[in-house]
Amino acid sequence: KAGVTQTPRYLIKTRGQQVTLSCSPISGHRSVSWYQQTPGQGLQFLFEYFSETQRNKGNFPGRFSGRQFSNSRSEMNVSTLELGDSALYLCASSLAGGVQPQHFGDGTRLSIL
């Protein structure tokens, strides 16, 4: 069974631009969560989608948004990029959320110049 796939693996953008990251969950998984990982802040929860609906949201500004499609694939968008948005963005999927284990992709490394 294929794991969680995130594309692209690496991305370089400049301040003010916007970016879209993609995540394909494990087949059959309906919950997708997004995390930002930085050396200073560690792993921070962005949001979780289940059946195309945002079910849970972390404490990030509105520049960070996401969506989920009917096939459970998810995208995350960041607008008006700032230098501080440089991070590893991780996507995780689980069957239905709750206390079920999350399975992580290898992440998208976003660098802002």
Add this chain to the structure above:
Amino acid sequence: AQSVTQLDSHVSVSEGTPVLLRCNYSSSYSPSLFWYVQHPNKGLQLLLKYTSAATLVKGINGFEAEFKKSETSFHLTKPSAHMSDAAEYFCVVTSGNTGNQFYFGTGTSLTVIP
């Protein structure tokens, strides 16, 4: 409220010696607890999980953890460290009462000395 505290940011052990990575949790509800490992430039891999069944949980690669409610701890152990165990380890707590939000510890970096 849910949170985890990983008591050591860095742990160094010699190859072949035991590993102990410490984690204390705080949870208002019956918690589910996980340990994940992250190798450089990779995502997180699930090592093991506790979801209110047996308190001693066995995971992959020889790791195990014991849930101790009285001590609010969930320490990760391995009898004998291998070079390939060098990585970042994260303790995670969640609860069905808080949706699917996972609360991560700050991580413990494990160095294995040959």
